[in-house]
Amino acid sequence: MEKLIKKICITAAIAALIAIGTFISHFGLGFASNIGNWGAVGDFFGGVLNPTFALLSLILIAYTLMQNKKALEQSEKAIEQGTKAIEQNEKALQVSNKELELTRNELANSSDALKEQASLLAVQSFETTFFNMLDLHNKLLSNIFYGDGKSYEIIIGWILRNLKLNSVNDQIVTPIKT
Structure with missing residues (x-):
């Protein structure tokens, strides 16, 4: 963009120098003697330089529009990528939620199994103690x-x-x- 602006500025300066050079070569250098001549000089420069500057401005506006179009396309691509990333994150979150739910269920099942195992161990411990006491009782009775x-x-x-x-x-x- 900076190169294009420099080229347009150089072109505008060259166009102005050409207009001034042409004016000096045809009419000479010096001040006009009456106001009507000043108006003619202004009309000359306005008629020569205004279309040139308008053309250069149009080129800059077209270039700016192209740059804006490219930026808009890049923004649209970034938005699409962002949307895809959000969708992937949502899917990953759903999978994580399902895995978390399965883990919760497994932990609940594990807890239930441990409770059942603890109750069985308590019964086993009681039975062992009871049968040891019976064995001791039988030994005492036999003596x-x-x-x-x-x-x-x-x-x-x-x-x-x-x-x-x-x-x-x-x-x-x-x-x-x-």
Whole structure:
């Protein structure tokens, strides 16, 4: 654009110099003696330079219009690209939302499975404890003898061994014999 403006300015200056040169070569150099001659000089320069300057202005306006058209086309392309980018972003957002929903569902299912697993572990733990207590009860029952009075001695001996007491008298409560 700057080159075109420089060329047009140079062309306008050359046209003005040609008009002045032509005027001087035909009429000479000097001041006009009456006002009518001044009007003729003005008409000469206006008639020669005005069409030239108008043509150069028209060229500049046409060039400006072409530049505006190119800029408008580029803007339209940028708008189209922006619209496509927005559409792609919307599609990506929809996919992300679907994936997020699926993830939420999977986490909910996982939570439910973990709750079920925790309840099963609690039941298993209770059952294990219960069966260990039954096993201990059965072992204690198998060590108890009925009838000959030795069961009392066995129980006291077991208590003494496990509690590490020295004698029966170290206990706070002594059993009553019947």
